[in-house]
Amino acid sequence: MLTIAQITDLHITTDRDPENRHxxxxxxxxxxxxxxxxxxxxxxxxxxxxxxxxxxxEEYVALAEILARSxxxxxxxxxxxxxxQAFLDTFAGAHALPDPNGFVQYAVxxxxxxxxxxxxxxxxxxxxxFCEARAAWLAETLDAAPDRPTVVVIHHPPIPSGIxxxxxxxxxxxxxxxxxxxxxxxxxxxxxxxxxxxxxxGMFAGKVVSxxxxxxxxxxLNLTPVDxxxxxxxxxxxxxxPGFALLTWTGGALxxxxxxxxxxxxxxxxxxxxxxT
Ligand SMILES: [Fe+2]
Ligand SMILES: [Fe+2]
Numbered sequence: 255m256l257t258i259a260q261i262t263d264l265h266i267t268t269d270r271d272p273e274n275r276h277x278x279x280x281x282x283x284x285x286x287x288x289x290x291x292x293x294x295x296x297x298x299x300x301x302x303x304x305x306x307x308x309x310x311x312e313e314y315v316a317l318a319e320i321l322a323r324s325x326x327x328x329x330x331x332x333x334x335x336x337x338x339q340a341f342l343d344t345f346a347g348a349h350a351l352p353d354p355n356g357f358v359q360y361a362v363x364x365x366x367x368x369x370x371x372x373x374x375x376x377x378x379x380x381x382x383x384f385c386e387a388r389a390a391w392l393a394e395t396l397d398a399a400p401d402r403p404t405v406v407v408i409h410h411p412p413i414p415s416g417i418x419x420x421x422x423x424x425x426x427x428x429x430x431x432x433x434x435x436x437x438x439x440x441x442x443x444x445x446x447x448x449x450x451x452x453x454x455x456g457m458f459a460g461k462v463v464s465x466x467x468x469x470x471x472x473x474x475l476n477l478t479p480v481d482x483x484x485x486x487x488x489x490x491x492x493x494x495x496p497g498f499a500l501l502t503w504t505g506g507a508l509x510x511x512x513x514x515x516x517x518x519x520x521x522x523x524x525x526x527x528x529x530x531t
Pocket of ligand 2: 304333334335409448449450
């Protein structure tokens, strides 16, 4: 069985923010330890953006130091907290590639699965973006391998979570553009995302959208209306355990497990056969 781990929203930073630096690095290390302990060991790790907190070059250096300890190949992309040039300066090559227009978009085969990694970053805002140039690249890239089972990786989910202060307008241009590319391209078996710092799933363009929990803090699950112009004191983030997702490909179906990392009590071992003879 082929498995691929997804991590997201690492928000690695430096001593410019000591509390976040320590907490987010520790939580990422906990997730990497959990992934390396899985049976079987995943064939790859894909990181779906918000790798750093503000996209500063020194944050990517700090991240690279942590990721260098991974024994599993890593494929990375950017989120709204990243900055392309600083990211590419550190990671272009084995971990990521720019497309001909300079966006962080590339395809990579992992066993029999193809990952097509997309760039939804707008460097002037936090909302998702997917311009005509990026959409054309995605269409062309998908059409180059129409028979290979494919997972599309993109930081911003194109569907609302119900956590309203984070949600996109479902009629936003970038979402309609992405939908037009994905619809009827049957080889796409899932779209995996981050950004919301909480695991949820839904459907988009006939595809399963699977969003992983963050390695850093999780968003509080509050589905009541919110006024983005009036702070009402609600809790917005909480230290639930660091999470990740595990994509499993059986050859005919893609299954996603949502996992938490940490040291947990009361393990029970398989000491007697499940089936008596
Ligand atoms: Fe994030
Ligand atoms: Fe984000």
